[in-house]
Amino acid sequence: MGTLPIARQFDEVSKELVAKQDLLVAAHTERDDIKHELSRAEVDVEQVVARIERDEKRLSSGQGSPKELEQLQHELGSLGKRRAELEEVELEIMVRIEEVDKRIRELDGECNSLKEQVGDLKARKEDELSSLESSAKRTIEARAELAPMIDGELLSLYEKVRASGDGIGAAKLVGNQCMGCHLTMNAAELTRIKALADDEVVRCEECRRILIRLD
Ligand SMILES: [Zn+2]
Incomplete structure (x- = not known):
């Protein structure tokens, strides 16, 4: 059985939505990871800042030998450099968070619009299916009314042909063309058919389909 175009479209957009939702989940996970990285970077900076404050306090107290004080000053220089480096790392991480936040906002928007489309397609698909169902029901009812009026032998021939003929047991003859297979017959054949009794x-x-002669 063929698939309704609307059903295929519904499946495609649903798949697209699932794929986007996966990307969104991945983006949130990535954001969590970067947040952890940021916390670690913040701790690193805090530790260096604490050491700098401690060293500065010791330096300003003036206690210790000149050699020790010189060492402290040297250490403060390295700590200052280290702090700048760590703050640079912290800044880079923050930029990455902004980037992933931007991506999350975009994916959120895309997911919402896809969700709307999926809802819309679902409603349209259900509409089409129910109208197909009622049309099939009407055809079945019409057939049930007609079938008893048709000769039993002819009806069983019709069923046999229908089973082997893609669901079409009888076809109109229009001019010299069979509407079942769309092939044309030659003039002699047409003349022969026309000469036959109506029944x-x-x-x-x-x-091999039953031909319905209308003229
Ligand atoms: Zn034919």
């Missing part, structure tokens, strides 16, 4: 069952030479 004679005529079948297409090509597709």
Whole structure:
């Protein structure tokens, strides 16, 4: 059985939504990881800042030998450099968080619009399916009314042909063309058919379907 275009579209957009939602989850995980990285970087900076404050206090107290004080000053120089480096790292991490936040906002928007589309397609799909169902029901009812009026032998021939003919057991003959297989018959064949009695069952030479002669 074929798939309704609307059902296929619904499946495609649903898949797209799932893929986007996966990306969104991944982006949130990435954000959590970067946040942890930021916390570690902040701790690193705090530790260096604490050491700088301690060293500065010792230096300003003036206690210790000149050699020790010189060492302290040297250490403060390195600590200052280290602090700048760590703050640079911290800044880079913050930029990455901004980037991932931007991506999350975009993915959020895309997911919301896809969700709307999925909802819309679902409603349309259900509408089409229910109208197909009621049309099938009407056809079945019409057939049930007609079938008893048709000769039993003809009806079973029709069913047999229908089973082997893609669901089409009878076809109109329009001019010299069978509407079942769309092939045309030659003039001699057409003349022969036209000469037959109206209640004679005529079948297409090509597709074997029962031909309905309308003229
Ligand atoms: Zn035919």
